[in-house]
Amino acid sequence: MKGNEAFAEAAIRAGADGYFGYPITPQSEVMEYLMAEKPHERTGMVVLQAESEVAAINMVYGGAACGKRVLTSSSSPGISLKQEGISYIAGAELPCVILNVVRGGPGLGTIQPSQSDYFQSTKGGGHGDYRMIVLAPSSVQEMADFARLGFDLAFKYRNPVLVLSDGAIGQMMEKVELDEQRPRFTEEEIIKNTPWATTGKTKDRERNIITSLDLDSAKQELHNHALQAKYKLMQEQETRFEMISCEDADYLIVAYGTSARISQKAVDLLRAEGIKVGLLRPITLYPFPTEIISKLADQVKGILTVEMSAGQMIEDVRLAVGCRVKVEHFGRMGGIIPSPTEVVEAMQTKIIGG
Amino acid sequence: MAEITKEDIRKPENLIYKKTELLTDKALSYCPGCGHGTAHRIVMEVLEEMDIQDKTIGIAPVGCSVLAYEFMNIDMQQAAHGRAPALATAVKRLNPDKFVFTYQGDGDLAAIGTAETIHACNRGENIVIIFINNGIYGMTGGQMAPTTLPGMKSSTSPYGRDVHMMGNPLKMTELVAQLPGTIYVTRQAVHTPANVRKTKKAIRKAFENQKLNKGLSFVEIVSNCNSGWKMNPVQANEWMVENMFPFYPLGDIKVND
Numbered sequence: 001m002k003g004n005e006a007f008a009e010a011a012i013r014a015g016a017d018g019y020f021g022y023p024i025t026p027q028s029e030v031m032e033y034l035m036a037e038k039p040h041e042r043t044g045m046v047v048l049q050a051e052s053e054v055a056a057i058n059m060v061y062g063g064a065a066c067g068k069r070v071l072t073s074s075s076s077p078g079i080s081l082k083q084e085g086i087s088y089i090a091g092a093e094l095p096c097v098i099l100n101v102v103r104g105g106p107g108l109g110t111i112q113p114s115q116s117d118y119f120q121s122t123k124g125g126g127h128g129d130y131r132m133i134v135l136a137p138s139s140v141q142e143m144a145d146f147a148r149l150g151f152d153l154a155f156k157y158r159n160p161v162l163v164l165s166d167g168a169i170g171q172m173m174e175k176v177e178l179d180e181q182r183p184r185f186t187e188e189e190i191i192k193n194t195p196w197a198t199t200g201k202t203k204d205r206e207r208n209i210i211t212s213l214d215l216d217s218a219k220q221e222l223h224n225h226a227l228q229a230k231y232k233l234m235q236e237q238e239t240r241f242e243m244i245s246c247e248d249a250d251y252l253i254v255a256y257g258t259s260a261r262i263s264q265k266a267v268d269l270l271r272a273e274g275i276k277v278g279l280l281r282p283i284t285l286y287p288f289p290t291e292i293i294s295k296l297a298d299q300v301k302g303i304l305t306v307e308m309s310a311g312q313m314i315e316d317v318r319l320a321v322g323c324r325v326k327v328e329h330f331g332r333m334g335g336i337i338p339s340p341t342e343v344v345e346a347m348q349t350k351i352i353g354g
Numbered sequence: 355m356a357e358i359t360k361e362d363i364r365k366p367e368n369l370i371y372k373k374t375e376l377l378t379d380k381a382l383s384y385c386p387g388c389g390h391g392t393a394h395r396i397v398m399e400v401l402e403e404m405d406i407q408d409k410t411i412g413i414a415p416v417g418c419s420v421l422a423y424e425f426m427n428i429d430m431q432q433a434a435h436g437r438a439p440a441l442a443t444a445v446k447r448l449n450p451d452k453f454v455f456t457y458q459g460d461g462d463l464a465a466i467g468t469a470e471t472i473h474a475c476n477r478g479e480n481i482v483i484i485f486i487n488n489g490i491y492g493m494t495g496g497q498m499a500p501t502t503l504p505g506m507k508s509s510t511s512p513y514g515r516d517v518h519m520m521g522n523p524l525k526m527t528e529l530v531a532q533l534p535g536t537i538y539v540t541r542q543a544v545h546t547p548a549n550v551r552k553t554k555k556a557i558r559k560a561f562e563n564q565k566l567n568k569g570l571s572f573v574e575i576v577s578n579c580n581s582g583w584k585m586n587p588v589q590a591n592e593w594m595v596e597n598m599f600p601f602y603p604l605g606d607i608k609v610n611d
Contacts, residue, residue: 018448046447051473055440058433058470062441065431066411068448088434198429198445200409200452209423211414211432 003143003170004029006178007073007099007163010144012039014151015182017068018046020059022078025111026167027101030073043184053078057085057098064094065210067190067197069151073099075167076117077108080125086160087126091212093227095154097147098132099163101170104308104335112335113167115257118312121164122286129224131231133161133238134285136256140174142283148179153238155194157230164285166308168258168337231287240283241292245271249278251351252296254317255306256282258337263306266343277347285313293320302326302351306343309333326351374398376407376427383421385492387587389577390418392544393486394425396554397457400561401428410453411445413438415467417459418492436467439474442481453564455482460501461491464526468500471526478535478569482560485527485572488579489598496582500524503601508582523601527574531608537569539608543576543599545591556606568610576602 001009008030011019016039021031031049039045050056056072063070074082079100089096100121104114119125121134133153135146143165150161190197201207214220242260245267246252255263260281270277280296282289297303302325305314311329318327330346332338362368376398384390401407407428414422416435423430433441438456446454463471463485474481490508491497498508498515501523505514515523531539538560542553553575560571576598580590 018444020444046444048443048447050440051469054437055443055470055473058437058440059444061433061437062413062431062444063448065441066445066448070444070448084434085437092432198411198431199449200407200411201427201429202408207423207427208429209432210430211423213420213432 001140001176002029002173003137003140003165004101005033006140006144006176007147008033009037009178010147011071011097012037012043012045013179013181014148015043015069015184016045016071016151017184018048018059018063018070020048020050020056020063020070020072022050022053022056022074024075024078026103026113026170027073027075027099029170030099043181045184053081054085057082057089060096061085061089061092061094064089064096065092065198067185067194067199069185071097071099073101075101075103076105076114079117079120083126086132087128087130088212089160090126090130090132091128092210093158094160094210095151095158096160097150097154097163098160099165102164102166104333110335111167113258113308113337114333114335115166115259115308116310116312116333117164118285118307118309121162122288122316130227131234131286133157133159133234133287134164135161136164136283136285137169138257138260138281140169140172140176143169144176144178157234159230159234164257166258167335235287238284239287239289239291241289242281242283243292244279244281246278246280246296248276249296249299250276250301251347252278252280252300252303253306253343253347254280254282254293254303254313256285256313259306259308262338262340263343265340266347269340269344270347275352288316288320290316290320293317297321297324300325302328304347304351305329306338307331308337326354328354374402376402378425378427380424382425384418385581387578387580387590389488389544389575390486392550393484393553393575393577394422396544396550397455397484397557398426400554400557403558404561406453406561409451410455411449413441413445413454413456415456415458415462417462419457419459419486420493422457436462436465437470438462439467439470439479439481439483443474443477443479446479446481453561455484457484458486459492460485460487460489460499464500464524472530472533475530475570475572476533476535478537480564480567480569482564483570483572484557485574486577487574487602488577488582490579490582492579492582496579503597525602527572527607530572535570536572536608537610538563538571540572540606541574541576541602541604543594543604545578545594574602576604
């Protein structure tokens with residue numbers, strides 16, 4: 001299956017109630033697949049093509065506010081349009097899953113894969129102090145896995161979860177193992193598990209209001225403190241990463257998504273030359289695996305970050321490392337995927353020989 | 355003749371009017387003389403009379419009525435500016451057995467939310483849209499709205515709206531009446547008891563349409579903004595009758611029964 005299709009199928013099987021999207025390359029297969037699958041007949045899931053990305057993310061807001069499992073997907077320019085809605089969703093503490101199949105920018109950029117939306121994804125692309133859990137798949141299997149994991153984390157924290165993929169992972173085909181169909185929430189489950197949801201005010205409870213507004217500054221500050229406490233909890237409990245050949249590593253590559261797969265090949269090539277290189281692959285970009293990178297900085301002589309961007313994640317790696325060892329960036333932009341030999345060369349010139 | 359006490363007056367048989375329980379006791383944040391309070395009341399009265407309050411979800415806009423959820427004693431969501439019809443679309447599609455309405459001003463619905471409004475109407479979402487049109491941005495302090503009349507003064511058209519420079523007012527209600535998805539489109543007002551009754555009837559019809567899964571009902575209420583218009587409430591209502599009604603004539607625009 002294609003990565004985009006695996007994500008769509010996994011979303012149905014995760015018990016999604018609604019998908020709201022707008023076509024954009026290279027992620028249109030998500031909605032195409034969903035429409036062709038008729039999830040309304042399979043599970044009762046609603047799929048709607050909205051008039052814009054702006055409308056789609058606000059449909060997600062409306063659905064999430066009812067305690068439903070809802071999602072949207074887009075690619076970079078469309079994700080920029082969704083930022084207003086994402087900020088409101090974060091402010092109103094609503095659970096949802098958003099997929100960004102990143103393409104090169106800025107502007108209309110290109111339809112080829114890129115990783116240049118890291119800042120937007122991890123530092124809060126919309127207004128206000130908020131964070132999303134950001135999951136970075138590096139395979140079609142993870143595209144599928146993160147649809148379900150995304151929903152579970154979103155509901156655990158009442159927070160939007162972003163799956164930050166890229167055009168390569170979205171378009172490429174791999175074998176994938178899919179979970180069994182999980183039932184959608186029943187009305188009773190929604191009332192029990194998400195008592196804050198707008199399900200219609202019955203006589204036995206006060207009315208439920210979903211809003212991000214509080215004109216009382218003291219209360220708004222308290223709300224912000226509560227959000228920050230939640231984000232701290234996410235940092236403590238949800239940081240995910242993969243370590244490859246790090247045990248004896250003298251040098252380290254930090255890379256996620258497509259770049260991590262290329263870097264894994266580069267690690268093999270470098271090790272074949274007798275250079276002990278390891279790969280640290282962040283799976284959550286927020287929360288960022290700061291602690292393990294800091295620990296590895298005591299072990300290695302230099303770190304190369306590989307990103308399909310001008311170097312965005314490198315700022316978080318440098319924050320984790322401080323000035324203990326050299327941290328350099330290698331990347332390609334504009335939709336170009338670096339080759340493993342380019343990564344090998346960058347490691348040799350920028351880190352080992354640099 | 356015996357003296358009438360307060361207790362006598364309060365006897366149930368003497369009760370001729372009672373505030374609906376679907377309005378909270380919180381004091382309205384609207385300016386004295388504003389039409390929002392009346393519009394809130396009749397929407398809530400309709401829900402109560404139809405006994406659908408426990409399965410109704412309202413969507414509040416950005417604007418003067420951003421805090422509508424403080425006054426309406428039902429489950430509500432507060433939308434980003436102009437996006438209420440998008441929220442309502444999802445809420446209704448995911449909960450077809452619930453009643454869903456948006457309550458929006460003219461800046462929200464006819465400027466920043468034009469796309470969401472037109473497409474929700476065109477798709478024929480089975481929802482009710484209540485559109486309060488006072489020809490001005492009240493909340494932000496009286497700026498020109500998409501509905502501001504030609505020549506009308508506002509803080510961003512201080513010499514009057516020059517249509518050659520600032521464009522024409524948008525008759526959103528006539529516009530959505532052209533779309534196949536709307537089933538009932540009407541324009542009403544709430545400045546006299548007779549108009550309040552008519553408006554309430556229209557809102558009732560809109561929710562009855564939703565009950566029958568007929569499609570989208572769109573109820574515009576032409577209202578005043580004495581603060582934004584820099585008039586007292588009486589003057590504002592007179593000005594509304596003399597200037598707003600000729601441009602935004604009252605009555606049903608589309609009724610598909």
